[in-house]
Amino acid sequence: MIATFVDYEAGNLRSLRAAFERAGAAVEVTQNPHAIASARLIVIPGVGAAASAMAALHEHGLVQPIVAAARRGAHVFGVCVGMQLLFAHSGEGDVDGLALLPGTVTRLTGARRLPHMGWNDVQPLRAHALASALPATCYFAHSFAVQDADPACVVASTPVERGAFASLVALDRVAGAQFHPERSSSAGAALLRDVVAWASDADAA
């Protein structure tokens, strides 16, 4: 399984790349729209703010190739801000996302402190191919989150003092994690193995 990383020059891919390789994937890092359009597993890393990340995707002409690949049936997996970009809109910079998932990203409410930084529970709400290691405790570092998601796309949620947010989302072949699997110890490693298997199974089908 080749994991095609979208390189939009917004920051470090090193940690996530190494974690995917440990999970058994071969990693290709590219800005080439054609490579992305024909990928089987597209990984959208996430760093920085949603608005600048989306601007970078547009600048590199990568929005359409990602959306087209998803429509064609490619698997797409986003991490942290990369997960947030999968949704229709983000309040962080008031920017439209890729709209591959229904819902909006807003400033996290109900948390003791912001950023929501550290290890928190990831509690499964239903059975899913990506949930084999759940419940688990994973590492978060973010101030925005999805708190109004369609229940159909929420696989797991994470509690804050008052309320919760979607921490693992999936709808058909589009999925993402708000936490950092590459920094979430054995639970994060298990999730990435699940991602590789999830994308590989469909290849066989």
Add this chain to the structure above:
Amino acid sequence: MLRKRIIPCLDVSGGRVVKGVNFVNLRDIGEPVEAALAYAAAGADEIVWLNITASRERFRELCEAVERAAEQIDVPLTVGGGISSVEHVRELLLAGADKVSVNSAALRRPELIEEAAERFGSQCVVCAIDARRVGGGWKAFVDGGRTETEHDAVAWASRAVERGAGELLVTSMDADGVQTGYDLELLETITGRVPVPVVASGGAGTPAHLADALEAGAEAALAASIFHDGTYAIEEVKAVCRARGLPMR
């Protein structure tokens, strides 16, 4: 529930840990990547690397070491010490640091925090504050605690957060190295004023000291010697915290 964090701090010069790490019944570990991996395996919730030399040449060595560590460890890594520009922040993030901690340069030029937060997001910008009791309050010190400034440490904490710092690493210079406990009053004062997480530093001598700091409002407690000397294992500290009802991983 969000867990409180226990963070071992590695003092790194170039590519080496300055104070060696002695795990109970294990050999001395001077290689920072190995030491970070060992701590991650032992239950550390995060690793802080403090770069204690600031020369350009040493900065490259640091980045190279961070690259090696970032590829291998599976808990978050914060790097600080001698960071004077947004370019430094960028290079360390590209090397694989999850968060970068700024200190003296940010106090001298607070725009550094703003520039880094705008470019990379508040969640990866930590402001380290070295505070010492002066009169009835605390003053912020710079240059590794050697130089007093006219800035009130608590007021600086608030300003740093307004500028965009996503976390504060608060070190009590009075308590640092003495191992008689953190400055709890300082922690209570700052955590009561800022909305971001605060990491307590300086003064850890026993597991109870770390639990005290977490109860005082800190989201994380950082320690160096008690872990490096092998006096206590991270899990022993966590057991004491758990027994006191603190949420630990």
